[in-house]
Amino acid sequence: MALRILPASAGTGIVFRRTDLDGFEIEASGRNVARVSYATSLMKKGVLISTTEHLLSAFIGVGIDNAIVELDNLELPILDGSARPFVEMIQKAGIRRQRKARTYLRIVREVELREGDKFIAVYPAEAYSVSYAINFPHPKIGRQTFCVQLTNGSYLREIAPARTFGFMHEAEALRQQGLIRGASTENAIVMDRDEVLNPPLRFADEFVRHKVLDLIGDLALIGKQILARSWRIALATPCTLRWCRAFCETSRTGKRLRWMRLTPPRPSPPRPV
Numbered sequence: 001m002a003l004r005i006l007p008a009s010a011g012t013g014i015v016f017r018r019t020d021l022d023g024f025e026i027e028a029s030g031r032n033v034a035r036v037s038y039a040t041s042l043m044k045k046g047v048l049i050s051t052t053e054h055l056l057s058a059f060i061g062v063g064i065d066n067a068i069v070e071l072d073n074l075e076l077p078i079l080d081g082s083a084r085p086f087v088e089m090i091q092k093a094g095i096r097r098q099r100k101a102r103t104y105l106r107i108v109r110e111v112e113l114r115e116g117d118k119f120i121a122v123y124p125a126e127a128y129s130v131s132y133a134i135n136f137p138h139p140k141i142g143r144q145t146f147c148v149q150l151t152n153g154s155y156l157r158e159i160a161p162a163r164t165f166g167f168m169h170e171a172e173a174l175r176q177q178g179l180i181r182g183a184s185t186e187n188a189i190v191m192d193r194d195e196v197l198n199p200p201l202r203f204a205d206e207f208v209r210h211k212v213l214d215l216i217g218d219l220a221l222i223g224k225q226i227l228a229r230s231w232r233i234a235l236a237t238p239c240t241l242r243w244c245r246a247f248c249e250t251s252r253t254g255k256r257l258r259w260m261r262l263t264p265p266r267p268s269p270p271r272p273v
């Protein structure tokens with residue numbers, strides 16, 4: 001499996017390129033969201049890119065707006081199950097500021113979406129922060145809440161290292177469906193019904209931190225840097241993805257959503273609306 005990240009001109013956004021399919025390109029956009037049970041997938045004209053959320057989260061975390069991501073496979077490498085290897089790779093290559101000014105998506109009034117016990121909300125704010133609450137019926141997880149501010153570098157320390165997690169019994173079922181081909185104790189926190197099978201954890205609350213990581217990666221499908229405070233309470237991601245897709249479809253058809261607008265970059269600090 002080979003993955004290569006290339007520079008792209010301003011305004012490109014993040015584009016995945018399948019080198020095994022004549023360079024077929026799929027934009028990292030909510031309008032290409034598909035879903036295959038356990039991870040975020042993008043699909044365009046039947047071509048799939050799977051498990052995009054960790055790399056997209058890393059891009060947001062280090063402030064990358066434009067890149068071409070080449071891969072020769074439908075699934076992004078899981079690496080150690082976190083975003084840290086991607087972040088390190090990007091930092092090693094270096095980041096260049098582009099001349100064209102960045103635009104932000106400013107949320108101007110709150111939007112809340114509830115589906116059963118899942119809940120996602122986005123509120124107006126002057127910076128980008130993401131909060132997440134989980135309540136997992138497992139002795140090592142339970143109730144955990146975490147909030148990260150994305151503008152002060154804390155992503156790199158507090159979120160990027162948090163690994164994905166899974167349960168022995170689920171891993172077996174997924175493997176039978178041909179998914180998570182490479183999943184192992186090397187690339188995920190693996191648990192049985194009572195214990196973590198491959199300790200130590202990187203953080204006592206690594207589970208919710210990883211949920212924050214995934215949420216940032218899924219919200220990246222909006223395709224803009226956001227000025228908002230996002231809150232998520234749930235166990236799974238479909239409602240975030242539906243939200244992103246609805247968002248992108250609305251903005252593509254040109255209908256202005258009443259709760260958001262694009263703001264020019266800030267020469268001065270943004271003002272409350």
Ligand SMILES: [Zn+2]
Nearest residue numbers: 053054164214
């Ligand atoms: Zn994840």
